[in-house]
Amino acid sequence: MNTFKQGRYSGFIKPISYFIDLSIIVGAIFLFEINLKNLYPFIFYACFFWIIIAFKNHFYEVQRYTKVVQIFTLLLRQIVFFVFVLYAFIGFFKQPNISRWALGNYLVLVFFLVTCFKFLVFFLLNKYRSALGGNFRKVIVIGDTEKTRQLINIFNARPSFGYKFIKQFSVKGDEFSLQKCFNFIIENDINEIYFSVADLSNKQINKLIDFADNNLRELKFIPDNKDIYTKKLKYEYYDYIPILSLRTIPIQDTVNKFTKRFFDITFALFIIIFILSWLTPILAIIIKMESKGPVFFKQSRNGFNYKEFDCYKFRSMTPNKDAHLYQATKGDQRVTKVGAFIRKTSIDELPQFFNVLFGDMSVVGPRPHMVSHTNMYAQRIDKFMVRHFVKPGITGLAQTSGFRGEVETDKDIINRVKFDIFYIENWSLLLDFKIIAQTLINALKGEDKAY
Template identity: 80%
Template sequence: MDYKKGRYSSLIKPIFGFIDLVIINMAVFYFEINLKNVYVFCLYISVSWIIIAVKNHFYEVQRHTRLIQIAPLLFRQIVFFTIALYAFIGFFKQPSVSRLSLGNYLLLVFILICVFKFLTIFLLKKYRTVLRGNIRKVIVIGNNDKARQLIKTFNKRLDFGYKFEAEFSLKDKEFSLENCFDYVIENNIDEIYFSVAELSNKQINKLIDFADNNLRELKFIPDNKDIYSKKLKYEYYDYIPILSLRAIPLQESVNKFVKRLFDILFSLFIIVFILSWLTPILAIFIKLESKGPVFFKQSRNGFNYQEFDCYKFRSMTPNKNAHLLQATKGDLRITKIGALIRKTSIDELPQFFNVLFGDMSVVGPRPHMVSHTNMYAQRIDKFMVRHFVKPGITGLAQVSGFRGEVETDKDIINRVKYDIFYIENWSLLLDVKIAVQTLTNAIKGEEKAY
């Protein structure tokens, strides 16, 4: 379980978005538009551009997206941006704005955005083709026409950035999924492609479980076989149809940026307005009751299974089993002040520093102690899926009644189900709803908050 997923740069799309914003703002100063307040106008067009881009999926151009598919994106983006731009005149009551200058501005923006869009795509393709950067290692399971076409595409279209490593044929007498799994682990394969037609339902389920539990992306070449009721993502690699088994919204750069911005603003608010005065007060009470540090640090597994130091206010007397045993009801290790801050979840507040540093999110699957994570990874099916996103201070499972001590396997199984639902259905509104519900539960008090 020491696999670290080799992702392509998550900064590429945000950087493209930033440059587009620079273009649409700098172009304003080349024309006499007769604006009352140019800075209000720049703020307006920047917000409008971002909202339209998100709705239009303007920056969701994948490595295998064809150029012909980009033209409609550009057209829709400019059309809706034009509507928003001329709406500014009526909305802010600025009849003196020059319509002709505004039209010239739009024409320049359209030309610059188009040139930049196609130029960056061209440069990225050259980067993958010539320098072999931004590469994803893949294998294919299957030996039929579509599988061979896909392999041919991987080897021919170097600009896609896929490095084909091996083909596993079920017609080979020595074939076994176990050998395939060993190869994936030993060679750090990023993505697994398989032909549905050649695998039995049992083998497909086994392959799905392996991919989930080892943080590999699993994609399959569809045919007329029954497809499971999953949230599938349909894509084309050249002319080969591909289905992605699990669509994760937070793998999209725009969603990732929105969530990170929410995390930073929320954590800064808590740190500045609550922890700044609460920490010294709690430090005095913690120190008076027992010797030891004010903060408790514990290694936990986060995004891509990487370990990080998770911080809390110390609520127990210092003990050797703190990193091995969960707190239980009536635990003698818990101090008096510790019982109070645990009951109200105040002991978790230092984790907002983890959020600010980027190890955690405000909302996400709760991280477990390393020893427990290793145990659950072996015992609980799909437990590792939780590590496709950053862990959270609170989560959907916690506000749904599955927080605190894991008394039976049923507790952790249900927690995993809620976490997977959250991962596959993330939205900023869902994060806000969970954060509000967490605050409400903390005020009311919870049965398993001990």
């Protein structure tokens, strides 16, 4: 089995930008005599609406190929809406004593400092990429057209974009082979694949898409025109070259990632403090009374980006050497009496909230499989590896849709993968709430395949 690896963008840039901007918004308040009657509600109000406006404005979605004029547009739009919101505070909360002049000076300073910081980060990152060669992504280009040649020139001429062009594959001639491309990508740890739609057949494109999905590589189209082939494609420009991204993953957005992680930590702490704190000692005694062995069962599974982690459960079987190789089946003699109950009610999964707290898992996401099963399904089931673009979950859309427990046929795992991909591409916090609620209902009434 190949070692799957996906190069990532710098994950700390956006959170640090949020922190610095909010620090500017809060700190600048103390430099002016605004005559605020209630300081802390104003601070909360300002920070809250700054984040909301930034989210709607995509204020922190500045990419390595973003133009300076686009940043100016983002800044102007952000500050205009922020000005309206802050002046609305006066009338909405009936604050006639607030100095409008001082508030105006405060907003000018905030705009100036935020602008300086945003461009400082932008130019420092560009310098870091162009001068030091850091924060780069290795790319290849498949196809030989005018647009692919222009794109390669951009990669070579604009090191500030942070793309390291490795190789171009021409599809003309008998020597071209997609398999050679695939081998080269794996051997050289290529992060992104760019290809010309005009140069490949539909069959070749499908093979390329399947390879990218199954090996966690980012695949981007170079179209002949501006026709959008599917609503899920993301349209971007590198200078004047249009680029289509195959799949957008909402959870990878910084705000969404923070929101989901905050919810995961909060929910996990609630379960650990108010349920596991008293349930664990009781179950420990019952499990120990019925059979010898540890209270907790630890199993290696594949998580985000195919990384292995130790997944925890309450032990529901008698200790056996096959626990890491074979799933529980109906009437499985390895399952203890207490084990049958906690498996039927999904109580055995509760220790995984510690995995959530540690950051290996999420409350909701694709269920992680045993390593041996992951290796098998990755080879047999198309697009199985897509589920590793996000953290695995304690529960998931596939599980609440009837595809939990034992995999009896390939159809079971194929349907599970379909639901997992739908979840990844259509994630929302509301969807998570819906899945959690359905999981609780299923646990209370019991499920046929929970054995």
